[in-house]
Amino acid sequence: xxxxxxxxxxxxxxxxxxxxxxxxxxxxxxxxxxxxxxxxxxxxxxxxxxxxxxxxxxxxxxxxxxxxxxxxxxxxxxxxxxxxxxxxxxxxxxxxxxxxxxxxxxxxxxxxxxxxxxxxxxxxxxxxxxxxxxxxxxxxxxxxxxxxxxxxxxxxxxxxxxxxxxxxxxxxxxxxxxxxxxxxxxxxxxxxxxxxxxxxxxxxxxxxxxxxxxxxxxxxxxxxxxxxxxxxxxxxxxxxxxxxxxxxxxxxxxxxxxxxxxxxxxxxxxxxxxxxxxxxxxxxxxx
Amino acid sequence: xxxxxxxxxxxxxxxxxxxxxxxxxxxxxxxxxxxxxxxxxxxxxxxxxxxxxxxxxxxxxxxxxxxxxxxxxxxxxxxxxxxxxxxxxxxxxxxxxxxxxxxxxxxxxxxxxxxxxxxxxxxxxxxxxxxxxxxxxxxxxxxxxxxxxxxxxxxxxxxxxxxxxxxxxxxxxxxxxxxxxxxxxxxxxxxxxxxxxxxxxxxxxxxxxxxxxxxxxxxxxxxxxxxxxxxxxxxxxxxxxxxxxxxxxxxxxxxxxxxxxxxxxxxxxxxxxxxxxxxxxxxxxxxxxxxxxxxxxxxxxxxxxxxxxxxxxxxxxxxxxxxxxxxxxxxxxxxxxxxxxxxxxxxxxxxxxxxxxxxxxxxxxxxxxxxxxxxxxxxxxxxxxxxxxxxxxxxx
Numbered sequence: 001x002x003x004x005x006x007x008x009x010x011x012x013x014x015x016x017x018x019x020x021x022x023x024x025x026x027x028x029x030x031x032x033x034x035x036x037x038x039x040x041x042x043x044x045x046x047x048x049x050x051x052x053x054x055x056x057x058x059x060x061x062x063x064x065x066x067x068x069x070x071x072x073x074x075x076x077x078x079x080x081x082x083x084x085x086x087x088x089x090x091x092x093x094x095x096x097x098x099x100x101x102x103x104x105x106x107x108x109x110x111x112x113x114x115x116x117x118x119x120x121x122x123x124x125x126x127x128x129x130x131x132x133x134x135x136x137x138x139x140x141x142x143x144x145x146x147x148x149x150x151x152x153x154x155x156x157x158x159x160x161x162x163x164x165x166x167x168x169x170x171x172x173x174x175x176x177x178x179x180x181x182x183x184x185x186x187x188x189x190x191x192x193x194x195x196x197x198x199x200x201x202x203x204x205x206x207x208x209x210x211x212x213x214x215x216x217x218x219x220x221x222x223x224x225x226x227x228x229x230x231x232x233x234x235x236x237x238x239x240x241x242x243x244x245x246x247x248x249x250x251x252x253x254x255x256x257x258x259x260x261x262x263x264x265x266x267x268x269x270x271x272x273x274x275x276x277x278x279x280x281x282x283x284x285x286x287x
Numbered sequence: 288x289x290x291x292x293x294x295x296x297x298x299x300x301x302x303x304x305x306x307x308x309x310x311x312x313x314x315x316x317x318x319x320x321x322x323x324x325x326x327x328x329x330x331x332x333x334x335x336x337x338x339x340x341x342x343x344x345x346x347x348x349x350x351x352x353x354x355x356x357x358x359x360x361x362x363x364x365x366x367x368x369x370x371x372x373x374x375x376x377x378x379x380x381x382x383x384x385x386x387x388x389x390x391x392x393x394x395x396x397x398x399x400x401x402x403x404x405x406x407x408x409x410x411x412x413x414x415x416x417x418x419x420x421x422x423x424x425x426x427x428x429x430x431x432x433x434x435x436x437x438x439x440x441x442x443x444x445x446x447x448x449x450x451x452x453x454x455x456x457x458x459x460x461x462x463x464x465x466x467x468x469x470x471x472x473x474x475x476x477x478x479x480x481x482x483x484x485x486x487x488x489x490x491x492x493x494x495x496x497x498x499x500x501x502x503x504x505x506x507x508x509x510x511x512x513x514x515x516x517x518x519x520x521x522x523x524x525x526x527x528x529x530x531x532x533x534x535x536x537x538x539x540x541x542x543x544x545x546x547x548x549x550x551x552x553x554x555x556x557x558x559x560x561x562x563x564x565x566x567x568x569x570x571x572x573x574x575x576x577x578x579x580x581x582x583x584x585x586x587x588x589x590x591x592x593x594x595x596x597x598x599x600x601x602x603x604x605x606x607x608x609x610x611x612x613x614x615x616x617x618x619x620x621x622x623x624x625x626x627x628x629x630x631x632x633x634x635x636x637x638x639x640x641x642x643x644x645x646x647x648x649x650x651x652x653x654x655x656x657x658x659x660x661x662x663x664x665x666x667x668x669x670x671x672x673x674x675x676x677x678x679x680x681x682x683x
Contacts, residue, residue, distance in 0.1 A: 065375075065407075081407060084322075084375060085350060114349035115320070115379075143321035144330055146347065158330050159347045161337035 022046045022056070024076050031070055033141075035221070035229025037188030037214035037237075038068055041135060044191050045104070046075070048198035052102070060101045062091040064116060066108040067142050067216075068135035085116030088123045091130050099273040102131070102202065109136040109150040113169050117149070124178035127206045128272035132180075133198065134171050134209065137216040145219030156223040175209035176265045182208035183265040188215065189237035190261065200263060206271045213237050213259060295472050301464040304436040304471055305371065305397050305457075306331030310341055311479035312443055314395070315366035315486075318346040318357035322376040323409045324461040325399035329371055351376040355383035355394075362392035363501045365491030367443070370394070373461060374401035377415045381422070387454045388423025388517065390501045393446035393486075394454040396424070397439060400562065400613075401461040402649040410650020411461040413561065413614040417623050423517060425455035425524055426591040428561045430547065432469040435459040437541055438588075440474070443483045444531045451524045453517070460563040462650065474539060482538065521592050528589050545594040547586040548601055550576060554583030556665035557602060559628050560611040561587060564646070564653045568611075571658035582662050587624070595631035602632060607640040607668040609661045611681075613647045621645070621678045640668050643678040651682045 023046075032038045049059060059077040063069035065084035072079035078101070082090045091105045112120050112134045123130060139157055140146040147157035147164045150171065154163040175183045182204040186194035194212065201208035215221060215236055217229040226232040242255050244262035299307070305328045309317070317336075319329040329345075336345045344361075348354050354370055362368040372380065377398055387394050398416045402408040416426060427442060429435035438457045446455040459465065474482075490499045505513060529544060536542025549569050551557060558568050565586035575582045585601060587594070602608055610629065612622020620626065621643030629641045644661055647653040660681065668674055 081405075083404065084379075115351075117349065140321055143323055143326045146321045146326075146330075149349065159333045159345075161334065 017043075017047055017050070019043060019046055022049065022076055023074055027073050030074055032067060033218040035215070035217035035232075036067070036141075037137070037233065038071070038135060040188040040191050041133070041194065041212050041214055042071055042074070044186075044195040045106075045133065045198055047195045048202060049104075051195075051199050052202045054102050054202075058100070058102055060091075060094055060103045061106060062087050062094065062103060063106045064111040065142070066111045066140070067137075068106055068108040069111060071106040085111055085114070086119065087111065088116060088119040088130070088132070092123060092126075092128055095128055095130060095273060096276070099129070099277070103129070104131045104133065104202070106133050107135070108141075109134060109138065109171070110140045110148040113149040113171060113174070121174065121178040124175050124180035124207050124209065126272045127179055127181050127269055129205055130207055131198075131201050131204075132207065132209045133201075134211050135214050136171060136211055137214045137220060138168075139216045139220040141216045141219055145216075145223060151220075155220070157219070158223070171209065171211040172260075172264050175207075175211075179207070180209045180265070181206035181267050181269050182263070184209070184263045185211045185213065185241070185259060185261050187213040187237035187241055187261065189233045193243075193261070197263065204266070206269065213241065296470050297473060298468045299432060299471050300327070300466050300468050301432045301435050301459050302327035302399070302466065303331055304432050304473075305439055306335070307473060308436050308439040308479070309369055310335045311474065311476050312367075312369070312440065312483055313341045313480070314343050314369040316344045316346065316358070316361035316368045317370055318348050318354045318361070318368075319370045319372070320348055320351045320354045320376060322351070322373045324401055324465045325371045325373040325376070325397065327465070328397055328399070351379040352383065355380040355387065358394050359383055359387050359390065359392060362387070362394050363390060363491065364493050365488040367447075367486040368392075368394045369396070371397035371399070373399045374403055374409075374415045377419055378403060381419065384419055384422035384424060384454075386502065389513070391452040391517065391520070392454060393452055395439065395442050395446060396454065396456040398456045398458045399461045399465045400458050408649040409461070411463055411613070412648045412650065413458070413612070414648075416456060416458045417614045417616065419456070420591055420623060423453065423521065424591060425451070425453055425521070425528075426589070427455065427457050427528075428586075428588060428590055429457060429459040429464065430563055430565050430586060432464060432467075433471045433541070434543075434588075435464060436471060436473070437535065437543065440479055440482060441528075441531050441535055441543065445524065445527050447486055448524075448527045448531075449489070451520055451527050453520055453524060458562070463563045478539070482535070525589065525592050525594055543588060545587070545589045545597050546601065547588060549584040549586070551583035551585060551601060551605070553581055554604075555581040555606045555669055556608070556662060557583045557585055557605045558609050558611055558658060558661055558665075559585045559587070559602075559624065561590070561613065561624060564611065564613065567653055567655055568658045571655045571662060574655070574659070575662055580662070580666070582665075590624075590627075593627050593631070595627070598628060599631045599635050602628075602639060603635050603637070605639045607665045608632075609642055609644055609665055611644050611646050611661065613645075615645050615648070625678075640672070640674050642668070642674045642676065645678075645680045646682045653682055657682050
């Protein structure tokens with residue numbers, strides 16, 4: 001791109017970050033394919049958690065089923081690996097029972113938006129304090145590359161040999177429309193920016209959704225003729241997105257057809273667990 | 288994938304063979320959602336759809352709940368419908384399984400057996416299909432790739448029989464049968480087409496001349512009559528399974544019955560076991576027969592309806608029986624196959640001693656030595672006339 005997205009000046013990480021303190025070394029190596037972006041996202045998540053100051057015991061990471069959902073196995077927090085599509089329901093239960101926990105849901109596009117789509121919109125609607133990280137790679141990676149609800153129209157998958165004819169979801173638009181009070185997008189390519197976005201999402205009170213564009217070179221890449229994992233990252237993540245901070249400065253043709261990156265929506269509205277607690281207190285007083 | 292093609296035989300994985308059977312059956316509608324280890328069935332089949340080899344409408348839905356719902360809708364509309372799933376996928380279909388059978392819709396489902404969560408596991412056991420054993424579906428279990436292929440083709444005829452009209456699932460072992468390549472003889476497309484014929488639903492939603500309704504509210508005045516009819520149809524399905532198995536044998540040379548008996552004629556002890564593990568058991572039987580021991584094996588093919596009379600007859604002369612389940616029904620009283628077999632034997636004048644062994648959960652290997660161990664236990668039971676341990680886990 002002629003006008004590279006220049007995120008604002010960042011402090012350089014001079015000391016190598018010690019990921020090991022957040023990992024379960026006996027669960028490694030991970031199952032992700034060479035070139036998969038999930039590891040980059042995981043690292044950004046760990047740095048963001050570190051920055052947030054929460055202790056390991058204060059964090060609970062919940063997932064459903066899929067490639068991204070293997071994350072809780074590798075990280076040394078309270079973790080729960082559940083059923084396909086249901087991570088948000090389990091997480092809602094955890095948050096209601098223990099509101100003091102910081103609950104982070106790690107999910108994929110198929111998990112969150114297809115089989116678990118119903119839970120996704122209702123979680124956003126309630127504005128319960130969960131951080132939802134959607135690893136969007138536009139494909140079902142774990143089961144062999146079927147098209148997902150975010151597969152772009154015309155793209156190949158094992159179940160769309162002549163190109164998908166279904167209109168994909170925009171996870172951010174959906175989250176915003178459903179009532180999430182923090183909606184953002186990042187990519188594995190812009191890893192430092194992603195770290196900052198995830199950190200902001202963790203610190204936000206209410207449902208915070210981060211749609212993370214991430215490449216699956218094994219299935220989506222091969223079937224859609226991307227030359228390599230890096231080529232895929234450059235096309236989809238670097239050139240395929242525009243920072244929301246720059247969008248006003250760019251001519252419309254440079255924005256068209258691209259995903260916006262950064263915090264796309266943020267509002268302060270009552271959080272579900274707090275409302276729940278205050279309702280109980282109010283009724284208790286009335287007696 | 289095909290690897291050889293000699294004398295009508297070819298090498299195929301279980302999933303590939305099922306996809307080919309589906310291609311040959313050419314159903315009107317297939318709705319599915321991917322899940323390991325059954326994914327390759329629909330993956331191969333979707334290629335047939337894309338290449339125009341079938342006329343099927345393939346609906347790639349957003350969950351198994353929706354997959355079975357779409358199958359029910361399509362079947363009620365008069366279509367021949369098929370799908371495939373495993374484990375959690377079948378579990379997510381639970382609610383609809385009962386609707387399919389209650390509406391008497393002859394949907395055909397391939398269930399590639401895989402353990403249920405938690406903890407999550409993708410390997411073989413029978414907790415998925417055994418959990419659905421009372422859902423009103425006909426259940427056929429398959430030892431080999433060949434049998435899985437043949438069962439699927441027969442299942443269409445069984446389910447659609449006018450006296451049955453019940454959904455049917457064909458089960459075979461995840462990874463062991465689904466992903467391993469075995470020799471198999473495929474039928475010609477024309478042969479399958481002729482065998483399954485064209486499906487014409489008697490009553491269907493799109494029949495505007497004779498409008499009908501499915502699943503409408505039935506209160507205490509009629510509900511039990513519906514269930515009574517369903518129960519009778521299920522019991523009667525057994526004869527249809529035998530008939531179709533014979534017809535299949537007449538036409539293609541491979542006859543199928545309610546179960547597969549292995550060297551049982553004069554056996555004193557026997558193992559009853561489902562699916563691929565029967566093959567391992569047969570090797571143990573052969574080894575012991577060489578030593579002059581009178582042992583045999585029985586592998587039920589039809590589990591729902593359960594052929595209790597025939598199985599009781601087949602085991603009537605056996606002194607001790609071990610029933611091996613690749614699932615624990617968590618009842619504190621052995622596995623589901625054990626319970627059925629033991630109950631079936633109750634009316635025999637001379638009842639054999641029966642015990643339950645649970646093996647191979649979550650894909651744990653079941654080896655010849657495990658079968659030999661069980662036969663050793665059986666021998667002891669015959670000697671002492673007593674079952675010391677009624678139930679326990681093996682292959683731990």
